[in-house]
Amino acid sequence: MAILFISMFAADSFEQGNTIWQHLTSLFLHLIPTFILTALLIIAWKWENLGGLLFIFIGMASNPFIFMLNHNRNHFSIGQSIGIIALINLPFVIIGILFIISHYMLKKNISSSLSKTL
Numbered sequence: 001m002a003i004l005f006i007s008m009f010a011a012d013s014f015e016q017g018n019t020i021w022q023h024l025t026s027l028f029l030h031l032i033p034t035f036i037l038t039a040l041l042i043i044a045w046k047w048e049n050l051g052g053l054l055f056i057f058i059g060m061a062s063n064p065f066i067f068m069l070n071h072n073r074n075h076f077s078i079g080q081s082i083g084i085i086a087l088i089n090l091p092f093v094i095i096g097i098l099f100i101i102s103h104y105m106l107k108k109n110i111s112s113s114l115s116k117t118l
Contacts, residue, residue: 001091002037002091002092002095003034003037003038003041005088005091006033006034006037006088007031007034009030010027010030010031010034012030013026013027013029013030014026014027037058037092040054040055040058044095044099048099048100048102048103048106049099049100049103051096051099052095052096052097052098052099052100052102052103053096053100054096055092055093055095055096055099056092056093056096056097056100057096058092058096059089059090059091059092059093059096060089060093062088062089063085063089066081066084066085066088066089067081067082067085070084070085
């Protein structure tokens with residue numbers, strides 16, 4: 001759901017007076033974060049621990065960029081900028097934590113089932 005939310009920002013790419021190729025190029029450029037996050041999701045499904053760490057890193061590393069964009073360029077207050085950061089990045093940090101928890105729960109279940117069979 002968080003990746004779909006980020007994809008909604010691609011709607012900004014459509015401007016009046018552009019050709020179809022300009023629209024498609026702009027749309028593709030706006031969807032690059034979606035493609036990257038989808039690749040991270042596939043990695044997280046295969047390797048939960050690594051994927052969880054990557055999601056947490058993405059959620060935390062983009063905080064300064066989003067803060068500076070909203071606070072300096074758009075002249076939002078500090079509170080508004082922090083709220084926007086929480087709205088955009090907090091889901092990715094939570095997803096990363098859940099992938100890591102799932103990794104350790106699966107690892108614990110596998111080791112307990114192996115000890116029961118022996």
